[in-house]
Amino acid sequence: MDRDMFDTMTITKAMGALCATFLVYLLGAWLASSIYFGGGHGHSEQAYIIEVEGADVAEDDVVEEVDFAVVMASASAADGETLWRNCRACHVLEPGVHGTGPALYGVVGRPVQFYDDFAYSGALIEAADVWTPEALNGFLENPRGYAPGTSMGYNGMRSITDRANLIAYLDSIDG
Template sequence: MIDTMTGTKIVGGFCGSLLVFLLINWASEGLYHRGSGHGYEEGHAVQGYVIDTGEEEGGKTEVAEEAGPDFAEVYASADPAKGEAVFRACKACHKLEPGANATGPTLYGVVGRAVDSVEGYAYSGALRKVADVWTPENLDKFLADPKGFAPGTKMNFKGIKKIEDRANLIAYLAQHGG
């Protein structure tokens, strides 16, 4: 039979175990907290990383250069080798191989391709509202300010400020599958 001392030991064991589990829960909540400021806001995931373009946060950046050169003139003298260097920032989300989608769709054959046309990639639908084909001019406007050109786009990129960098990048992309 169970005497009083044995019963007290059993109840004490359960209480001690409960205390240990509560302490472990408290410690793990402190280490792995999912509240705001740690990648979550009100239980929802937020952007995991930001591609640094050298621009500061806040306010809109000016896209158009006042009294600057025309895109057609700059694109005519674009250097694809310099565009390859600009493409390094794009590699975080895009690939240049056919059918190789990543976070973003493949950029193989993007120049002259129909907008929202890559198989296997779920587009937001915002691009189709502003353009039909990725002409160099449309790509220039999009790369200058993606959210301004196509509000609602899934592309989370601030844009490329210099028109020369955009022209060089588009010339580089035109060499791949165009």
Template structure:
């Protein structure tokens, strides 16, 4: 079907095409290369001067303080958020699961749940589970207490954390 000459022509055509593409790439790099070597020019083509630009500080809005959000927390919304926690925690005293029981956790000493073996990382960062400490822990457990055994990634919304903590606080008088 194919003789040697046809196969040689096909291979030659492929090699020639590859050579054209390589030469085109080399030529475009040479044309668009800046005078500083292989680095591309990273400055703006033009700049617009703005009056009063010097000394302007960028203010980062961190959102409302936790105390303000916690004061208006919705307990019923926190009850809905509890569903994700109950996979590892229980609300009955002394009934530990993968994590310790959480009844009475707000205001309880850190590492004081009966019958649960803590990793020790939590007691190094806080003494009492205040709403503020719980907020920081629930936001990023591994970041707040490096070495903690809790594998939860955290709650990103401050409102969700406040609602959950309010729900846990409402369970015990």
């Protein structure tokens, strides 16, 4: 008689009950999640806003403008040399020797489209006539923003100190 208790039908019923319980749990978790998070997959608008007096501008959002001339005056060519490794994938420091980009020997202070044997994008000449330290700073910060349509695929160098150091290094290599 105990044998009938563990026949295959009883085991099948027990497994079915276990699977049904697990299914109800999963559906309940999905329903609770969609109710709690809004079902919009994170793209829904905030239902209400609590106004807090004096909290219009967060302290982290305040960006202090730094004068590039001040940063450039204290730039380190030695530190810029270590930053050069990012540039050498596409540029060369020998006069007239081009990589994917034009040779950067003597770039500081020279005309933007200096080499006749290099196919510059027209966007650069629209941005500047001469590669001054300020023009290089703007270009290195965001090439596509400074010269829209440029073929330079670099995303930019965010640190103003790094840009100044790199420009100081480029300025130092041509004597």
